[in-house]
Amino acid sequence: MTVANESQDTLDHDPKLGHSTLSLASYLLFVRRYLVIVNPVSGQGKGLPTFREKVHPILMEAGVKVELLVTERPGHARSMVSSSNLSEIDGIITVGGDGLLYEVVNGLRCRDDSDRISNIPLGIIATGSGNGLARSVAEYSKEDADYLKNPVLSTTLAAARGKVVPVNLMEVELDGRKIYSFLSVGWGLLADIDVESEVLRAIGESRFTIWSFLRLAKLRHYKAQLSYIPCERVSRDELNGTSRTSLRERDPVFIDGEFISVYSTCQSYIGSDLIFAPKAQPGDGLIHLTYMTKDAGRASATQFLLGIDKGAHLSVSGVSYVTVKEFTIRCAGGINGTITIDGERVTGEEIKIKISPRPLHVFAL
Ligand SMILES: Nc1ncnc2c1ncn2[C@@H]1O[C@H](COP(=O)(O)OP(=O)(O)OP(=O)(O)O)[C@@H](O)[C@H]1O
Known part of the structure; x- marks a missing residue:
């Protein structure tokens, strides 16, 4: 792996050990190694200085040794993660947005040893323009207020602390291909706006508002079959004072029609300020479909x-x-309109989305 080693002897500063009198052997037993992947062009292009000035010092204090990869192009993180030896790595941290993490997740899941390796804890240092998963995880752990004050500090502390929560992941089958999505799968109105407004990227977030008006003025409908299996989490019994819940499925629903929008997520937030599924819980096994x-x-x-920004x-x-x-969304001859998976555009005749039996494990405070 062509990564720079940013490790440093942190024996004197390790809060986990508390003092510096332990033998080197016992220190080595405790040390954690994280692969940190920085997208230098994410958000406002400050990923690398943010890592060096704000993230790395905290990780060092926590006794984490860092292997650093600075991406050089789209797809770089995915190809490195899918082919590198990760046997010595205790966690992978992305410094960027949801797009960078999407590459890492898909790179991990396509490995031959993915059964074993995909449990590796993931951390997201939120420096992108789209940070839906980081915001969702902060909300799950009731750290929303601190996250909003300082997203980089809050997500770095979570990675340094090392506690993980299970987080829903969706498995998408698109004309026989398998793709993993931790955020959203959309088709029609919202996906069209997301992708088509790229031409106005230079004007920032207001591109979405402008394009929304354009698309509402010329509202499109797309023909397809939508089918789904409704499912909800119901409480079962009280056992040893712990309330337990289980999933209850209902009969499948089929709709053959013309759609303005189909949009789904398995997290609460789909963007830094967009709360799409206020009731979503970490690892609850549910997709919220609209x-x-x-x-x-x-x-x-x-x-x-x-x-959408208020969950209304x-x-x-x-x-x-x-x-x-x-x-499932199906349309013989090809699904018209834009389909996005975690914001990435795809095309196909049939797209089938289900919750993965193997959730992600994400660092959370
Ligand atoms: N060095 C690089 N140069 C150009 N693009 C890159 C580089 N590294 C990663 N990318 C791509 O940049 C895209 C966006 O990355 P990321 O999610 O980290 O940032 P963002 O600012 O939130 O993204 P977006 O531009 O989608 O809002 C990803 O799809 C990724 O493949």
């Missing part, structure tokens, strides 16, 4: 878009919201 058919009309589509979109009339175990 859809609007043609009958919903422009007024509902507008309310839907306006409501789910109760808009004409918007169907259901928690599911899996769902």
Whole structure:
């Protein structure tokens, strides 16, 4: 692996050991090694200085040895993670946004030894423009307020501390290909806006607002079959004072129709400020699916878009919201309109999404 070794002797500073009198042998037993992958162009392009000035000093204090990879191009992180020897690595930290983590997750899951290696703890130092998973994880661990004050510090402390939570992951089958998604799978209105507004990237976040108005003015409908298996978490009994829950499936639903939007997530936040599924819980095994058919009309589509930043979109009339175990979108000859998986554009005739039986393990405070 062509990574720079940023390790440093931290014996005198290791808070886990508390003092510097332990033998080197016992110190080595405790030391953790993290592969840190920095996307230097994420967000405002400050990933590398942020890592060096704010992240690395805290990791060193915590006794973490760092192997550093600074990406040089799209796909670099994925190819390194899918082919490198990770047997000495105790965690992988991304310094960037959801796009960088998407590469790492898919790189890990396509390895021959993925059964063993994909349990490796993942950390996200939020320096991207899209940080949906970092924000969701902060919310799951009730660290929202600290995260909002200082996302880099909050996510770095989580990685340094080393405690992990299981986090939902979706397995997507797209015309026989397998892709992993930890955030969202969308088709139609929202996905169109996300991808098409790229041409206005230079103007920042307001590109979404401008493109939303354009798309609402010329509302499109796309034909397809949507099928899903509704599923909900129900409480079972009280055992030893611990309340237990289990998943209850219902009969499958099939809709052959024209859709304005189908959008799903398995986290609470799909972007730094976009709360799409307020009830999502870490590792709850549920996909939060929304859809609007043609009958919903422009007024509902507008309310839907306006409501997302407050989580009010789910109760808009004409918007169907259901928690599911899996769902499929199918259209012979190819699904029209944009499909996105964690913001990445894909095309195909059939896309099937289900919760992976193997969740991610993400550092959380
Ligand atoms: N060195 C690089 N140069 C150009 N692109 C890169 C580089 N490293 C990674 N990428 C790509 O940059 C994309 C965005 O990365 P990331 O999610 O870290 O940042 P972001 O600012 O949140 O992203 P976005 O531009 O999607 O808002 C990813 O798809 C990744 O493949």
